Amino acid sequence: MAFNRRIKLLDVARAAGVSPATVSRAIAQPELVNSATLARVRLSAARLGYVPGGAARALASGRSMTIGAVVPTLDSPIFARALQSMQTELSRHSFQLLVASHDYNASAEAEAIRILLARGVDGLMLVGAERPAATWQLLEGAGVAVVLTWCGDDRVSSIIVDNEKAGRLAAQHLLNLGHRRIGAVVGALQFNDRQKARLAGIRAALRAAGLDLPDWLVSEQPLTLAGGRTGCSSMLGLEQPPTALIGGIDMLAIGCIEEVHSRGLTVPKAMSVVGIDNIEMSAHIFPPLTTVHLPVAQIGEAGARCLLDELAGRGGKSVIELPIELVSRKSSAKAGSK
Amino acid sequence: MAFNRRIKLLDVARAAGVSPATVSRAIAQPELVNSATLARVRLSAARLGYVPGGAARALASGRSMTIGAVVPTLDSPIFARALQSMQTELSRHSFQLLVASHDYNASAEAEAIRILLARGVDGLMLVGAERPAATWQLLEGAGVAVVLTWCGDDRVSSIIVDNEKAGRLAAQHLLNLGHRRIGAVVGALQFNDRQKARLAGIRAALRAAGLDLPDWLVSEQPLTLAGGRTGCSSMLGLEQPPTALIGGIDMLAIGCIEEVHSRGLTVPKAMSVVGIDNIEMSAHIFPPLTTVHLPVAQIGEAGARCLLDELAGRGGKSVIELPIELVSRKSSAKAGSK
DNA sequence: TTGTAGGCGTTATCAA
DNA sequence: TTGATAACGCCTACAA
Numbered sequence: 001m002a003f004n005r006r007i008k009l010l011d012v013a014r015a016a017g018v019s020p021a022t023v024s025r026a027i028a029q030p031e032l033v034n035s036a037t038l039a040r041v042r043l044s045a046a047r048l049g050y051v052p053g054g055a056a057r058a059l060a061s062g063r064s065m066t067i068g069a070v071v072p073t074l075d076s077p078i079f080a081r082a083l084q085s086m087q088t089e090l091s092r093h094s095f096q097l098l099v100a101s102h103d104y105n106a107s108a109e110a111e112a113i114r115i116l117l118a119r120g121v122d123g124l125m126l127v128g129a130e131r132p133a134a135t136w137q138l139l140e141g142a143g144v145a146v147v148l149t150w151c152g153d154d155r156v157s158s159i160i161v162d163n164e165k166a167g168r169l170a171a172q173h174l175l176n177l178g179h180r181r182i183g184a185v186v187g188a189l190q191f192n193d194r195q196k197a198r199l200a201g202i203r204a205a206l207r208a209a210g211l212d213l214p215d216w217l218v219s220e221q222p223l224t225l226a227g228g229r230t231g232c233s234s235m236l237g238l239e240q241p242p243t244a245l246i247g248g249i250d251m252l253a254i255g256c257i258e259e260v261h262s263r264g265l266t267v268p269k270a271m272s273v274v275g276i277d278n279i280e281m282s283a284h285i286f287p288p289l290t291t292v293h294l295p296v297a298q299i300g301e302a303g304a305r306c307l308l309d310e311l312a313g314r315g316g317k318s319v320i321e322l323p324i325e326l327v328s329r330k331s332s333a334k335a336g337s338k
Numbered sequence: 339m340a341f342n343r344r345i346k347l348l349d350v351a352r353a354a355g356v357s358p359a360t361v362s363r364a365i366a367q368p369e370l371v372n373s374a375t376l377a378r379v380r381l382s383a384a385r386l387g388y389v390p391g392g393a394a395r396a397l398a399s400g401r402s403m404t405i406g407a408v409v410p411t412l413d414s415p416i417f418a419r420a421l422q423s424m425q426t427e428l429s430r431h432s433f434q435l436l437v438a439s440h441d442y443n444a445s446a447e448a449e450a451i452r453i454l455l456a457r458g459v460d461g462l463m464l465v466g467a468e469r470p471a472a473t474w475q476l477l478e479g480a481g482v483a484v485v486l487t488w489c490g491d492d493r494v495s496s497i498i499v500d501n502e503k504a505g506r507l508a509a510q511h512l513l514n515l516g517h518r519r520i521g522a523v524v525g526a527l528q529f530n531d532r533q534k535a536r537l538a539g540i541r542a543a544l545r546a547a548g549l550d551l552p553d554w555l556v557s558e559q560p561l562t563l564a565g566g567r568t569g570c571s572s573m574l575g576l577e578q579p580p581t582a583l584i585g586g587i588d589m590l591a592i593g594c595i596e597e598v599h600s601r602g603l604t605v606p607k608a609m610s611v612v613g614i615d616n617i618e619m620s621a622h623i624f625p626p627l628t629t630v631h632l633p634v635a636q637i638g639e640a641g642a643r644c645l646l647d648e649l650a651g652r653g654g655k656s657v658i659e660l661p662i663e664l665v666s667r668k669s670s671a672k673a674g675s676k
Numbered sequence: 677t678t679g680t681a682g683g684c685g686t687t688a689t690c691a692a
Numbered sequence: 693t694t695g696a697t698a699a700c701g702c703c704t705a706c707a708a
Contacts, residue, residue: 021687021695022694024688037694053458055394057685074422087412097437346701370678391700394684
């Protein structure tokens, strides 16, 4: 309540009758200080409610014990979960997470990075590898540890997942069920290498089966449920609608299912739908969504560990790929079982 | 790549042929500097790729332009969304969000707060008002702006929602449908005033209808889908199972629905289920969940604004209550329509 | 409108 | 094992 000037190192030092240097050591390297003095220092620190000032600390030591994470949006089960596991791992090593989001906008991302850098983060977690050259320069000049997630790049450490394969798995599954006219509802491709890779994977699988993925069977939509509905709607309006749809993310796929149902049709009878991500929701909608599982929590945890290692001087740049797999549920069925 | 010592204010000053003070002003108060010099400074700053160091800045100015948010978990559509809207609002005013989570553990929360305080956050967003006295002392001694969310307290600014009413609305709805034996599956009550209030609301509504909510019709579970299943399962095992269930959060309610269905029974035929939160998923499961809508994104935004105001010296402590309402969908039906 | 100089709270380098 | 004493990089009166 009282506007007591914040307690500082010097106050503790005086109270304990030692020099500031000793207090500093007592906190950072307790082993270097006599146990009796240590106890005395700790006591008065506790008594005064001393909390070390991060700013001064960072300034003097050059380390902020802070990791910045820049994701497209926090409001996504995917990124939220990755960040949660990241932060859990980081806090285990007394690092803190500074988050920023850019809503899938490249320049907003650059700005977020700039801000985080200015805040003095020791490391940076980014999503994807696709960004303007200027942003890369920013990163290079910064001299902080960087880890890319979901999609990587050999310039920096990366925790990746084979997004192209994810697309292939989804398409393959549908192909195996006998589908021949398959559509894709994906997110905006620009500045989203994950979506690009997934679409490429779908295309590759179809091509391998001697099929084509014409433009009218690809719909670019916002990465939301509504986007899924719109995309599906446009496909349904075609003269020859596809018999199966792949969503670039589960949310899109779920939107597709909704749209089909809203027209009095049924999934998978009238339309098979497959997603990519395997968010929790997917297992609980009707019908449960067939999708490609990505180990999101692990991505976050591995990302944190990677950064931690790099900051501790252990290991250099590394690229870790995490496994993915198709989870077959009820939203997909044999073609022509209409 | 090259280990170029990070560019600092002085470098820019030299390059632009002005004093450090001028550069500082050019950045913080451009209006105080001659437009010609301003241009010159900006040019060399850009040329050198200068990024102001937050630590030194915070140390010298006493402000970090950083807001700390401590939530139970990031991995929840509720908190993720609130944080996203918060961060959007904050970044509009060049503040950044530092996040921490404590997994519904009071001492972990205190620790998180301590860390954030040490990082020099200018403001703090917390969830709920229930916490040990020691934590409150920490807050009081810190002298930072604080805003409580979901549940409030008149000691500090709060953006709240009437959780008790949420419980009442849910129960009332069921009562109106003729249900007389209503059960509740809620989260651990300890250190969770939101759940406590919701349960109290349920109890109040029942009591007002001359009914009782005995212990065996209340199940405390982890706030997950699995928790919902377990809770529902135990209710179903009763000699006289309830005809309706209220979930303390949507996720719990959804778990209840799953459990009912897994036994070959149907919602709402065999059991009506109502949730509280209205997460996106709820509208898309089968059957769509009847629930109480809470304006989560607004909570985040209002919280940010509140903090911003307080830091700008405008307005003092305020308590803002956001409206809630029942959203009637398909998971609830008349009692005895079995 | 610009420059000078002191200080913000720690850490880290030397001595003692 | 402890204590002076510089940095650390920026902000901000105060002067010019």
